[in-house]
Amino acid sequence: MAYWQWGTPDSSHVVVCVHGLSRQGRDFDVLARTLAARAADHSGGIRIVCPDVAGRGESDWLKDPMGYQVPAYAADMLALISQLHHQASISRLDWVGTSMGGLIGMVVCGAPGMPLPVPVRKLVLNDVGPALQWAAISRIGEYLGKAGQFPTVEEAAAAMRVISSGFGPHTDEEWLALSRPMLRPAEAADGMLRLHYDPDIALVFKQATEASTAQGEAQLWELYDNISALTLLLRGAQSDLLSPQTAAAMTRRGPRAKLVELEGVGHAPTLVAGDQVNAVADFLLD
Numbered sequence: 001m002a003y004w005q006w007g008t009p010d011s012s013h014v015v016v017c018v019h020g021l022s023r024q025g026r027d028f029d030v031l032a033r034t035l036a037a038r039a040a041d042h043s044g045g046i047r048i049v050c051p052d053v054a055g056r057g058e059s060d061w062l063k064d065p066m067g068y069q070v071p072a073y074a075a076d077m078l079a080l081i082s083q084l085h086h087q088a089s090i091s092r093l094d095w096v097g098t099s100m101g102g103l104i105g106m107v108v109c110g111a112p113g114m115p116l117p118v119p120v121r122k123l124v125l126n127d128v129g130p131a132l133q134w135a136a137i138s139r140i141g142e143y144l145g146k147a148g149q150f151p152t153v154e155e156a157a158a159a160m161r162v163i164s165s166g167f168g169p170h171t172d173e174e175w176l177a178l179s180r181p182m183l184r185p186a187e188a189a190d191g192m193l194r195l196h197y198d199p200d201i202a203l204v205f206k207q208a209t210e211a212s213t214a215q216g217e218a219q220l221w222e223l224y225d226n227i228s229a230l231t232l233l234l235r236g237a238q239s240d241l242l243s244p245q246t247a248a249a250m251t252r253r254g255p256r257a258k259l260v261e262l263e264g265v266g267h268a269p270t271l272v273a274g275d276q277v278n279a280v281a282d283f284l285l286d
Contacts (some may be wrong), residue, residue: 001054018098127269
């Protein structure tokens with residue numbers, strides 16, 4: 001499993017940032033740069049680690065696609081954190097999770113007996129919660145795994161922009177910066193590009209049904225209710241995955257998350273816009 005690292009390599013304050021279902025760790029470039037710059041004057045600095053979850057980015061693809069599930073991802077993250085702690089002792093551990101990355105964070109923070117060097121102190125859940133709207137899952141399932149091939153970065157970026165309208169407004173430069181790391185040369189296709197994830201991540205995802213999603217909700221709420229970390233919940237005001245009702249319940253249950261709603265954004269905020277970056281940085285560095 002590959003990861004991208006920012007800030008002070010031996011800092012005891014580690015922030016792990018985990019991306020969404022079909023994305024990769026470079027999504028957090030803007031946030032990571034901001035955190036590193038703002039913490040430069042803090043004693044010991046800060047170390048920001050942004051993994052590419054298995055099957056995405058620079059990480060290996062799994063031989064068995066049934067391994068593309070949240071419990072396995074959580075185990076990978078525990079192994080990563082253990083390695084980071086071995087490299088430089090961790091005394092303060094924070095987590096930022098977008099969509100799937102937030103679900104992984106709920107397991108790491110909410111499941112009993114997790115072998116962490118220290119408990120997660122602050123948790124950011126970016127447009128995700130224990131109850132997931134089936135309409136959004138169906139929408140994601142329509143494009144997941146259909147990687148396609150593109151002659152240029154610009155054409156690939158335009159195609160991704162269409163299916164990612166919920167990410168909210170971005171300049172062309174911002175969108176290209178989000179899109180370039182998502183691409184790699186296609187095999188046996190001269191000059192063509194394809195999306196930088198294993199299409200087989202769709203296999204397990206597409207086995208979900210509305211009934212199984214509803215059945216898993218109780219378990220997710222149990223995890224959420226067990227979380228002791230200070231929690232910030234970001235919600236795109238037009239999100240189709242995290243309902244207003246679920247977000248409101250999350251402010252009353254478990255860690256009683258602080259809720260910040262972002263106008264003009266759906267699922268999921270990219271943490272590129274200044275107000276989004278500052279909301280997370282202010283919370284983590286307070």
